Amino acid sequence: MKVLVTYSSLTGNTQKVAEGIYEGIQAEVKDIKPMKEVTELDSYDVVLAGYWVDKGGPNEEAKKFLERLEGKKVGIFATLGYWPDTEHGWNSLMNGEEVVKEKNQVIAKYICQGKLNDSIIARFEKLPADNPHAITEEKRRRYAVAKNHPSEADIAHAAELFCERLSTNV
Ligand SMILES: Cc1cc2nc3c(=O)[nH]c(=O)nc-3n(C[C@H](O)[C@H](O)[C@H](O)COP(=O)(O)O)c2cc1C
Missing domain, CATH: 3.40.50.360 (Flavodoxin domain)
Structure with missing residues (x-):
């Protein structure tokens, strides 16, 4: 094989x-x-x-x-x-x-x-709150968990x- x-x-x-x-x-x-x-x-x-x-x-x-x-x-x-x-x-x-x-x-x-790339997170951080990719507390916690994977x-x-x-x- x-x-x-x-x-x-x-x-x-x-x-x-x-x-x-x-x-x-x-x-x-x-x-x-x-x-x-x-x-x-x-x-x-x-x-x-x-x-x-x-x-x-x-x-x-x-x-x-x-x-x-x-x-x-x-x-x-x-x-x-x-x-x-x-x-x-x-x-x-x-x-x-x-x-x-x-x-x-x-x-x-x-x-x-x-793990989500840091530069993508930095880009999301700059988005206005009404953008679907804007950072929320839930996302921040999820990205922190994803860092370990x-x-x-x-x-x-x-x-x-x-x-x-x-x-x-x-
Ligand atoms: C352009 C882009 C689109 C993505 N789309 C999704 C998505 O639809 N759903 C999701 O859960 N993650 C999405 N991600 C996150 C990546 O799939 C995830 O971080 C992945 O582990 C990256 O793998 P790699 O390090 O092998 O490139 C996206 C990332 C990028 C850069």
Whole structure:
């Protein structure tokens, strides 16, 4: 079994999860690469693809990558700024699955929170109160929590999940 772990990551959160998954899985051959460096897919049986959530789904680069997949066992993982255990969180993961599920077999999926970039928070801080992205106390507290993610526990959980599912999908 040959496994590719690949990711699209602007600020490193999704990359951290990808690296944890790569370390945690067992396969005859395993590779890890950012999506932009993946030229060849034919030789892989399994592709574990990670993205950062943009507008409630896979970011553009990841969406294009996921559309390329055909006939693979696919695992999907993602990081997002909002709470993962909400409709928005779950839909953000399902919207990635939606892209691949017709032409591939989805074997596992995982989503966790990821720190919001400080420059984005600084931009939000300057917005007028009636702007939907304006900072509120609730958001400030949420961003403070997000700073701790992906945590060691998030990464360990993702690694365990994909390791287990690979072992049952040989
Ligand atoms: C342009 C932009 C759009 C985003 N859209 C969402 C979103 O719709 N929902 C959400 O929960 N987080 C959103 N986020 C937060 C990121 O998904 C989150 O911080 C993620 O962990 C970043 O991952 P990365 O470090 O791998 O780039 C957005 C961030 C950016 C920069």
